[in-house]
Amino acid sequence: xxxxxxxxxxxxxxxxxxxxxxxxxxxxxxxxxxxxxxxxxxxxxxxxxxxxxxxxxxxxxxxxxxxxxxxxxxxxxxxxxxxxxxxxxxxxxxxxxxxxxxxxxxxxxxxxxxxxxxxxxxxxxxxxxxxxxxxxxxxxxxxxxxxxxxxxxxxxxxxxxxxxxxxxxxxxxxxxxxxxxxxxxxxxxxxxxxxxxxxxxxxxxxxxxxxxxxxxxxxxxx
Amino acid sequence: xxxxxxxxxxxxxxxxxxxxxxxxxxxxxxxxxxxxxxxxxxxxxxxxxxxxxxxxxxxxxxxxxxxxxxxxxxxxxxxxxxxxxxxxxxxxxxxxxxxxxxxxxxxxxxxxxxxxxxxxxxxxxxxxxxxxxxxxxxxxxxxxxxxxxxxxxxxxxxxxxxxxxxxxxxxxxxxxxxxxxxxxxxxxxxxxxxxxxxxxxxxxxxxxxxxxxxxxxxxxxx
Numbered sequence: 338x339x340x341x342x343x344x345x346x347x348x349x350x351x352x353x354x355x356x357x358x359x360x361x362x363x364x365x366x367x368x369x370x371x372x373x374x375x376x377x378x379x380x381x382x383x384x385x386x387x388x389x390x391x392x393x394x395x396x397x398x399x400x401x402x403x404x405x406x407x408x409x410x411x412x413x414x415x416x417x418x419x420x421x422x423x424x425x426x427x428x429x430x431x432x433x434x435x436x437x438x439x440x441x442x443x444x445x446x447x448x449x450x451x452x453x454x455x456x457x458x459x460x461x462x463x464x465x466x467x468x469x470x471x472x473x474x475x476x477x478x479x480x481x482x483x484x485x486x487x488x489x490x491x492x493x494x495x496x497x498x499x500x501x502x503x504x505x506x507x508x509x510x511x512x513x514x515x516x517x518x519x520x521x522x523x524x525x526x527x528x529x530x531x532x533x534x535x536x537x538x539x540x541x542x543x544x545x546x547x548x549x550x551x552x553x554x555x556x557x558x559x
Numbered sequence: 560x561x562x563x564x565x566x567x568x569x570x571x572x573x574x575x576x577x578x579x580x581x582x583x584x585x586x587x588x589x590x591x592x593x594x595x596x597x598x599x600x601x602x603x604x605x606x607x608x609x610x611x612x613x614x615x616x617x618x619x620x621x622x623x624x625x626x627x628x629x630x631x632x633x634x635x636x637x638x639x640x641x642x643x644x645x646x647x648x649x650x651x652x653x654x655x656x657x658x659x660x661x662x663x664x665x666x667x668x669x670x671x672x673x674x675x676x677x678x679x680x681x682x683x684x685x686x687x688x689x690x691x692x693x694x695x696x697x698x699x700x701x702x703x704x705x706x707x708x709x710x711x712x713x714x715x716x717x718x719x720x721x722x723x724x725x726x727x728x729x730x731x732x733x734x735x736x737x738x739x740x741x742x743x744x745x746x747x748x749x750x751x752x753x754x755x756x757x758x759x760x761x762x763x764x765x766x767x768x769x770x771x772x773x774x775x776x777x778x779x780x781x
Contacts, residue, residue, distance in 0.1 A: 395695070397703040399780055423685045426692035451681060458680035459673060462687065463645045469691050470648035473617070476694065479701055480738045481619040516702045558621055 340440050343385050343411060349456045361446045367433035373417065374431040380420035380444040386412050389437025390498070393429050394513075403516035405429065406471040407498075415464050418444045421451065422461070479516070486557020487515055488525050489550040492535070496544055503543040511542075562662050565607050565633060571678045583668045589655035595639065596653040602642035602666040603653075608634050611659025612720070615651050616735075625738035627651065628693040629720075637686050640666045643673065644683070701738070708779020709737055710747050711772040714757065718766055725765045733764075 341347040374381045391408040419425040421444045451458045508522040529535045536543040563569040596603040613630040641647040643666050673680045730744040751757045758765040
């Protein structure tokens with residue numbers, strides 16, 4: 338697969354623009370767990386995921402993490418190149434949750450193209466609108482769902498992503514996704530275990546009753 | 560003042576584009592308290608505030624409100640025209656907090672211009688990035704600040720906006736801004752009163768100690 342196979346606007350570019358994109362972009366691999374883009378990093382550019390899985394999250398001043406969204410094959414990480422769009426006044430951190438490969442387009446290359454091409458600029462608009470929608474969904478969750486429902490939804494999503502019913506994940510890691518304290522996760526998981534929804538062992542959470550968790554996720558209004 | 564005085568990209572448009580914008584846009588007035596754009600409304604288009612103040616907020620399935628940001632003179636309301644950008648999958652409600660005047664550019668007119676002009680499309684990008692940054696700031700507040708600090712910050716901002724130390728506002732209204740319950744606001748305001756930070760009477764909150772409230776707003780980590 339080449340860069341052109343992943344960019345929906347490829348056919349609308351001029352020959353010169355395509356050449357510039359192809360010659361300037363790099364293929365980069367990240368091992369599972371590696372930092373892809375740090376908060377204080379220089380602008381890492383536009384990242385197009387060709388395989389694997391990225392987690393995009395914020396870190397508060399107090400070190401508390403909150404997962405904003407995940408990126409999968411064919412998704413694009415825009416905010417690793419926040420310098421490409423004026424007025425982005427927040428930082429995100431990106432890490433590889435699986436072994437991941439990306440095409441990286443340097444920020445200045447993409448920005449120049451955006452400035453000369455309405456097609457690319459409008460594509461960027463749609464991309465930002467998708468991420469904005471993700472964050473607005475999360476805001477609704479955070480404001481209006483109780484933590485038990487958010488935890489249930491998180492466990493179900495993790496199992497779906499990893500195609501397993503037994504997650505290798507610590508309470509600390511779950512807390513980082515949900516932006517809460519480890520103690521809260523531990524307390525809720527014990528509650529879930531008491532209700533035969535999950536079985537906890539050291540470092541794993543096994544889902545026993547997916548339907549029960551679905552119900553909890555759907556009916557957890559705050 | 561004409562439309563051109565408010566749009567930073569005006570000078571970069573062709574004569575034809577300017578004519579189209581001028582002839583198709585409308586000046587609309589909203590009285591304080593009026594609904595400008597409802598959740599389920601058709602796409603109301605691009606609104607450019609020429610005077611007054613708009614509040615942009617979400618309403619959860621349960622009817623709980625959360626103020627996302629305010630728009631003032633020269634600000635632009637993009638999400639009242641969410642049909643203009645693909646992939647916007649959330650709804651906002653907009654109401655006039657003061658008597659307000661706007662230039663309204665119909666969604667189809669703006670969308671057509673965005674499609675043909677990289678300048679307008681990039682301007683839209685920057686606009687969306689600003690609002691995204693506002694929402695990310697709010698997310699940080701919601702996740703990491705205690706409600707007492709958020710309430711203190713809200714009271715200070717309201718006084719600044721209204722150039723007064725005595726706010727005419729109900730506990731219910733404050734709760735709607737902060738996305739919490741009225742009881743929570745009442746409890747906190749009583750606490751603040753006990754600490755001589757504010758004085759509460761029916762329908763008003765008077766700020767007695769702005770410095771104390773500033774300190775509270777700054778040191779209210781969750």
